[in-house]
Amino acid sequence: MSDPSAPEQTTGTPVAAPAARPPDPAAALSIRGLWKRFGQKTAVAGIDLDVPRGSFYGFVGPNGAGKTTTLSMATGLLRPDAGTVMVNGTDFWSAPDAGKAQMGVLPDGVRLFDRLTGAQLLTYSGLLRGMDRDVVAERADDLLRAMDLTEDKDTFVVDYSAGMTKKIALGCALIHAPRVLVLDEPFEAVDPVSAANIRDMLADYVRSGATVIVSSHVMDLVQRMCSHVAVIADGQIRATGTVDDVRAGGSLEDRFVELVGGRHQTEGLAWLRTSSDSD
Numbered sequence: 664m665s666d667p668s669a670p671e672q673t674t675g676t677p678v679a680a681p682a683a684r685p686p687d688p689a690a691a692l693s694i695r696g697l698w699k700r701f702g703q704k705t706a707v708a709g710i711d712l713d714v715p716r717g718s719f720y721g722f723v724g725p726n727g728a729g730k731t732t733t734l735s736m737a738t739g740l741l742r743p744d745a746g747t748v749m750v751n752g753t754d755f756w757s758a759p760d761a762g763k764a765q766m767g768v769l770p771d772g773v774r775l776f777d778r779l780t781g782a783q784l785l786t787y788s789g790l791l792r793g794m795d796r797d798v799v800a801e802r803a804d805d806l807l808r809a810m811d812l813t814e815d816k817d818t819f820v821v822d823y824s825a826g827m828t829k830k831i832a833l834g835c836a837l838i839h840a841p842r843v844l845v846l847d848e849p850f851e852a853v854d855p856v857s858a859a860n861i862r863d864m865l866a867d868y869v870r871s872g873a874t875v876i877v878s879s880h881v882m883d884l885v886q887r888m889c890s891h892v893a894v895i896a897d898g899q900i901r902a903t904g905t906v907d908d909v910r911a912g913g914s915l916e917d918r919f920v921e922l923v924g925g926r927h928q929t930e931g932l933a934w935l936r937t938s939s940d941s942d
């Protein structure tokens with residue numbers, strides 16, 4: 664792929680682009696020079712990222728920072744304009760099927776076959792992954808229990824609440840026990856008890872050697888749950904490392920605000936304080 668980050672040639676003298684570090688084959692996910700433009704909008708502007716194997720990796724940034732676009736390009740849902748994505752040492756975009764086989768993905772705004780029941784959707788996902796029917800049945804029961812959905816297993820997914828839909832989609836991403844699990848906002852709309860159960864399950868999964876990558880806006884959650892974090896803003900990485908390194912003794916939330924800016928010093932919306940006058 665061509666590299667839109669390469670300096671433009673304005674004279675006859677070739678201009679060398681800075682030497683890029685090659686992707687790290689030892690990482691669960693290694694990204695180099697990733698770009699995506701939508702018309703005039705640059706959503707992802709040359710991202711480099713290494714997610715260590717066995718890490719619980721938080722991906723955080725303000726609205727519109729480029730998290731979903733980056734994760735979509737890292738999981739085969741969106742083709743990059745430029746750059747390399749390596750999953751466990753394999754170049755993803757030259758062999759997407761091999762990459763996808765190792766991954767479980769909970770995309771943002773997921774579209775599901777919602778005329779299936781919860782149990783049927785899990786079964787379908789497992790069979791699609793080429794799994795044995797008995798193993799699928801066993802794991803589907805386990806996942807329904809872990810997601811607190813056993814009682815609703817015969818309800819059509821179209822009749823699920825937003826949180827229940829999120830949970831069944833997470834089950835579909837997990838059923839083949841992928842080595843790398845990528846979850847875009849997994850806890851959005853999920854109740855606190857279910858969220859705690861899911862967090863425990865994911866922590867267990869990471870302890871067994873898997874890698875979990877989650878995007879989230881909830882800094883407190885990322886600070887408590889994740890071992891590593893990347894902060895992204897305006898399509899660029901602002902900080903990466905262990906959570907302790909990035910927060911540097913403070914809270915991750917304070918560090919996040921410091922890194923991405925955007926706090927308003929204004930008086931706010933004056934008309935909101937006058938609503939009682941209009942009675």
Ligand SMILES: Nc1ncnc2c1ncn2[C@@H]1O[C@H](COP(=O)(O)OP(=O)(O)OP(=O)(O)O)[C@@H](O)[C@H]1O
Nearest residue numbers: 701704705706724725726727728729730731732733
């Ligand atoms: N299909 C698209 N067409 C045009 N612009 C897009 C498209 N997808 C994303 N963008 C733009 O790219 C930028 C990054 O969007 P993205 O969804 O990756 O952000 P995000 O960090 O996931 O945001 P949020 O936290 O709000 O979900 C935004 O400005 C968005 O408007």
